[in-house]
Amino acid sequence: MIETTLDIATLRKDFPILERKVYGYPLVYLDNAATSQTPQAVIDSIVDYYSSYNANIHRGVHALSQEATDAYEQVRKKLKRHFNAGKDHEIIFTSGTTHSINLVASGFASILNKDDEILVSAMEHHSNIVPWQMLCEKTGAKLRVIPMDESGDLLMDKYEQLLHERTKLVFCNHVSNALGTINPIEEIINKAHAVGAAVLIDGAQAAAHIVADVQALDVDFYTASAHKMCGPTGIGMLYGKEEWLRRLPPYQGGGEMIAEVSFEKTTYADLPHKFEAGTPNICGAIAFGAALDYMNNIGFEAIAQYEEELLNYATAQLLQIEGLRIYGTARHKTSVISFNVGEMHPYDIGTILDKMGIAVRTGHHCAQPIMDFYQIPGTIRASFSFYNTMEEVDMLAAGIKKAVAMLS
Numbered sequence: 001m002i003e004t005t006l007d008i009a010t011l012r013k014d015f016p017i018l019e020r021k022v023y024g025y026p027l028v029y030l031d032n033a034a035t036s037q038t039p040q041a042v043i044d045s046i047v048d049y050y051s052s053y054n055a056n057i058h059r060g061v062h063a064l065s066q067e068a069t070d071a072y073e074q075v076r077k078k079l080k081r082h083f084n085a086g087k088d089h090e091i092i093f094t095s096g097t098t099h100s101i102n103l104v105a106s107g108f109a110s111i112l113n114k115d116d117e118i119l120v121s122a123m124e125h126h127s128n129i130v131p132w133q134m135l136c137e138k139t140g141a142k143l144r145v146i147p148m149d150e151s152g153d154l155l156m157d158k159y160e161q162l163l164h165e166r167t168k169l170v171f172c173n174h175v176s177n178a179l180g181t182i183n184p185i186e187e188i189i190n191k192a193h194a195v196g197a198a199v200l201i202d203g204a205q206a207a208a209h210i211v212a213d214v215q216a217l218d219v220d221f222y223t224a225s226a227h228k229m230c231g232p233t234g235i236g237m238l239y240g241k242e243e244w245l246r247r248l249p250p251y252q253g254g255g256e257m258i259a260e261v262s263f264e265k266t267t268y269a270d271l272p273h274k275f276e277a278g279t280p281n282i283c284g285a286i287a288f289g290a291a292l293d294y295m296n297n298i299g300f301e302a303i304a305q306y307e308e309e310l311l312n313y314a315t316a317q318l319l320q321i322e323g324l325r326i327y328g329t330a331r332h333k334t335s336v337i338s339f340n341v342g343e344m345h346p347y348d349i350g351t352i353l354d355k356m357g358i359a360v361r362t363g364h365h366c367a368q369p370i371m372d373f374y375q376i377p378g379t380i381r382a383s384f385s386f387y388n389t390m391e392e393v394d395m396l397a398a399g400i401k402k403a404v405a406m407l408s
């Protein structure tokens with residue numbers, strides 16, 4: 001049954017945390033959609049930075065500053081290649097997807113007016129809803145929602161009906177963190193462009209599983225967070241088409257983003273520095289690069305194939321549990337399983353699983369509108385990464401059965 005070409009047992013040795021015990025049990029980490037674990041190569045890149053070339057970038061004439069600047073800018077090039085952006089300066093370092101989205105939303109405040117509309121999908125993360133609501137309050141523009149069906153697929157005919165010449169922006173995640181749905185972003189982008197709307201795709205969840213080609217997609221903006229792809233927290237990126245990045249005003253004022261400053265007038269630095277005010281997360285960016293290398297060395301195709309095997313096996317195992325219902329059964333989905341068992345509260349099951357060393361997420365997963373759609377308070381979410389094993393799936397299934405027995 002196991003067809004993967006990956007040597008999972010060896011890969012797991014790259015992750016020191018996977019050795020640890022929780023309440024005396026071996027850790028079974030199934031919360032990868034919230035954050036992924038960190039391989040030694042990434043940890044080493046952080047230690048190496050602080051041990052040998054910690055310095056501020058783009059400013060100093062000294063050797064350390066030059067080395068740090070080079071390493072930081074190398075990662076920009078790496079991200080450009082990974083996502084196939086056209087130019088280095090179309091990659092902006094941010095603190096993560098939330099920051100990237102806010103940067104774009106704030107920039108559009110100067111572009112939208114009260115007759116304009118913004119479309120968001122029904123399965124957005126809160127970080128992809130709130131900034132648009134704030135933008136609508138500021139500009140008077142209206143927020144419209146692309147509905148989804150029971151399986152967690154967007155209703156593309158409804159989407160088409162919602163699009164018209166006043167639609168200025170469409171926002172959608174590439175992969176839903178709560179349901180795992182892989183959205184048909186190519187179609188979403190093409191249809192939006194047909195009415196002249198710009199598109200931002202939230203790639204936070206997708207980037208650990210799928211390599212997006214931003215030029216082939218012709219997407220206007222794309223985001224990623226390093227901590228969901230084996231990198232550290234507090235660093236991420238925004239890809240933006242050059243013409244859009246030139247049009248949007250700077251997001252924050254400060255050092256690094258200026259060309260010339262006087263009390264009368266300040267002129268802004270060129271891209272990408274216009275959007276990177278202040279001292280950035282230099283070490284984080286360098287570690288992001290190490291994480292990208294690590295994942296690319298394994299290969300995203302091999303990762304996706306193995307994760308699909310994990311998903312199929314886990315789905316089959318969990319569905320054998322009486323009363324277990326899975327939310328999000330889209331045909332194209334990543335290795336995320338959101339579920340409930342009967343009327344049992346997700347938190348109760350999650351707490352019992354935790355006591356057995358099994359880390360899952362319970363709650364609304366920052367996607368309350370989805371929970372409202374299914375009329376449930378939340379779900380238990382098990383999300384798998386390439387370092388998870390079939391044995392861990394068995395432990396999860398056994399753990400759920402035990403929790404259900406204890407609670408009923």
Ligand SMILES: *Cc1c(COP(=O)(O)O)cnc(C)c1O
Nearest residue numbers: 096097098125173177204205225
């Ligand atoms: C995790 C996630 C975010 C938020 O990312 P941050 O790194 O916390 O800013 C946004 N959207 C989706 C789909 C996510 O999974």
